Amino acid sequence: MREKHAAIGVLAGTIRKLIESGEIQSDKIDEIRLRIGQPVWLLYDRKGGYLLKNGTFGKERKKAHIVTALELRETMEYVSDYSMYAYENQLKQGYITIQGGHRVGIAGKVVLENGKIKTITEIGMLNIRFARAYIGCSKKVMPYITEQNDIVSTLIISPPGGGKTTLLRDLIRELASEKGGKTVGVVDERSEIAACYLGIPQNDLGVTTDVLDACPKAEGMLMLLRSMAPEVIAVDEIGTKEDLQAICRVANCGCKILATIHGSSMEEMKEKTILKELINKNIFQRFLVLDNRFHVGTIKGIYKEKGLVRI
Secondary structure (H helix, E strand, O other): OHHHHHHHHOOOHHHHHHHHHOOOOHHHEEEEEEEOOOEOEEEEOOEEEEEEOOOOEEOOHHHEOEOOHHHHHHHHHHHOOOOHHHHHHHHHHOEEEOOOOOEEEEEEEEEEEOOEEEEEEEEEEEEEEOOOOOOOOOOOOHHHHEEOOEEOOEEEEEOOOOOHHHHHHHHHHHHOOOOOOOOEEEEEOOOOOOOEEOOEEOOOOOOOEEEEEOOOHHHHHHHHHHHOOOOEEEEOOOOOHHHHHHHHHHHHOOOEEEEEEEOOOHHHHOOOHHHHHHHHOOOOOEEEEEEOOOOOOEEEEEEEOOOOEEO
8 A cells, every 4th residue: 555655665775674574564553763773663553662673573672673873864865855955844843744644753953043943953763653544433423513414613622642633634524525515724734634745635635625734723724714715624733822813713704613622621621721712702612522541532522502511
C-alpha cells in the first residue's frame, strides 16, 4: 500500500532493509523514532520496543540496531527531498509532512530570529508517525449532532491521544461526501487533518472540502469565510482569545463549526475561560466528550443546550 511505502521509504537504507527483511508488519507500526547513538524505537502493535539487528521487534536493548549520525542524515535527506530550505516553514513547527500524510517530528538545535523560531539545525532526533484513517468512525455520533437532517455546530472535547482529530477528520469526510452534500472549509494549522503534501490532501476529506494548510486558525477561518463561502468550517485544537473571536464571527455569519479542544470532561471545560464564553454565547449546540480508557475514540458523553443536558 502506498502509505506504508511512503513512511518506511524515507528511512535510511540500512534501517529500511532491516524492517523489510524481517517479520515486522508495516501496517502494525504507529511510530518509528530515530535518535543518534540510541536504538531504533518502534511503537508496534500498540507496544513499545526496539528494531533488533535481525529485523525483528523486541525488548532486548543489547540486540537493537543503533542509529548512526549518517543514517539520521540520510533519512532527513529523503524526508526533505534533499532540500531542507523548501521545508523551512514546516521546520518552524517542528515537523515535515510527507507523502501519504505521515508526519516526521524533528528535534535538534532551534535557531531564533528576532525572538521567533526560524528553523531547526543539528537535527539529532526524528519521530515518524504513521497516519491512518478510520473511515466511518463518525457514523455512530452523526445522529446526535444533527437536527432536521442538518449538522449543528459541535465541539469535540478529548484528552491527548483520545482520537479527536481522527473523529473530526471523518466527520468532515462524511459531510463533504456526495451523500453529505456540504461545502466544508478546513483550517489545518498543524497539517494533521488533511496532511497536505505538495498542496494535495493525503487524507480523504470528501469531494467538497477546501483546505488552508499550515495557516493560523483565527486568520484562516475568516479567510475561508470570505474566499470559499463554506457551509461548515472545521478546525483542530482551539484555545486562544483570537480563536474565540474568529469562531464568533463565523457563527454570526450562519456558518456551522466543527472544532476540537483538549479536555477530559464538561466539568473541567467549564473552568476554562474560552469554553465559558463559548457556552454563554451559545456558539455550539453539541459537545462530544471522548475517552481513551478502552480504545481511542470512546464516546464518554454527548451534551447539548449550553453543555448542561446530556443526551
